[in-house]
Amino acid sequence: MSESNDMAGATNLLTAEQQRRYLAHGGNHCPCCEGEEIEGTGQSNSDADWHENEVECKTCGAIWLDIYTISGVQGVSGPVEKAIGKAPHQKKNA
Ligand SMILES: [Zn+2]
Secondary structure (H helix, E strand, O other): OOOOOHHHHOOOOOOHHHHHHHHHOOOOOOOOOOOOOEEEEEEEEEOOOEEEEEEEEOOOOOEEEEEEEOOOOOOOOHHHHHHOOOOOOOOOOO
């Protein structure tokens, strides 16, 4: 129905078994020919909680999408530290 998400909405050309084996190996080989010469095409698409990355097999020419969803969060620098336990716009200590 919706045309807003072409890449994810495309027909999946991989069988359930191909998907299972690809994921079991951490996406390190082609799901079609099992070749290891695979490379991102540079095409990608993302939103706040997911990311998809187009990958191509140099051996058989298959193209597929690696789909990532958010799995964790880690604070890295200052502002995160300040935000914890304090509402940003609250000034009670006057
Ligand atoms: Zn292949």
